[in-house]
Amino acid sequence: WYHDNLTRHAAEALLLSNGKDGSYLLRKSNEREDLYSLSVRGKDSVKHFHVEHTGTSFRFGFNEFYSLKELVMHFANQPLIGSETGTLIVLKHPYPRQVEEPSIYESVRVHTAMQTGRTESDLVPNAPSLGTKEGYLIKQGKIVKNWKTRWFTLHRNELKYFKDQTATEPIRALDLTECSAVQFDYSQERVNCFCLVFPLRTYYLCAKTGIEADEWIKILRWKLSQIRKQLEERSTTLSS
Numbered sequence: 001w002y003h004d005n006l007t008r009h010a011a012e013a014l015l016l017s018n019g020k021d022g023s024y025l026l027r028k029s030n031e032r033e034d035l036y037s038l039s040v041r042g043k044d045s046v047k048h049f050h051v052e053h054t055g056t057s058f059r060f061g062f063n064e065f066y067s068l069k070e071l072v073m074h075f076a077n078q079p080l081i082g083s084e085t086g087t088l089i090v091l092k093h094p095y096p097r098q099v100e101e102p103s104i105y106e107s108v109r110v111h112t113a114m115q116t117g118r119t120e121s122d123l124v125p126n127a128p129s130l131g132t133k134e135g136y137l138i139k140q141g142k143i144v145k146n147w148k149t150r151w152f153t154l155h156r157n158e159l160k161y162f163k164d165q166t167a168t169e170p171i172r173a174l175d176l177t178e179c180s181a182v183q184f185d186y187s188q189e190r191v192n193c194f195c196l197v198f199p200l201r202t203y204y205l206c207a208k209t210g211i212e213a214d215e216w217i218k219i220l221r222w223k224l225s226q227i228r229k230q231l232e233e234r235s236t237t238l239s240s
Helices: 008-018 067-076 210-239
Strands: 023-028 035-042 044-053 056-058 061-067 134-141 147-155 159-162 171-177 181-184 193-197 202-206
Touching: 008 023, 008 044, 056 067, 061 067, 067 134, 134 210, 147 210, 181 210, 193 210
Parallel strands: none
Antiparallel strands: 023 035, 035 044, 044 056, 056 061, 134 147, 134 202, 147 159, 159 171, 181 193, 193 202
């Protein structure tokens, strides 16, 4: 459950999308060489705690432990902290470091889901993979062909867009199982554009840079390939 170069943002995305209450992982802190961050999910939020490595022990607040196992065993029984909802956060489910990554690009993490259990031996080796991404894109309107900046989130097979990053309710959620193609688009007057083809509408989106547009296209295409693969496997099973 130690994830060497995982960022704070990626840790939150993984634990919220693919974890459960009490799921936790350890990662390097970008603040100091001797600091680690313990990221723990409690209800619908992720808390990050500093763990200092002294060379011979691990310091967590006023507590000192001589191994990570000792730290985890302690906080599996003693709550770390109460969340805003009043729920106590305890370390229940280690988020595995065994990961399955598509050869797309580093910032997309595709991790293996884990079943209920406290140890790595409880992992499901062939569990469904999960890729997540989020960020601002400029979207063309359906009726009035003007362009507006929207916040997009990609989780599982759903692409949602919001008015902005602070909005809690999406303007729309697009089901990628209904999407037939994702490709670069050169028909617009803007650069770095791509489109998603659905039966009733084609969505035109633009990123700030060509690299960012390429990242969105690659992860979306990977999603579509996984959906097709699952459908083929299902039809083969049904026919047999």
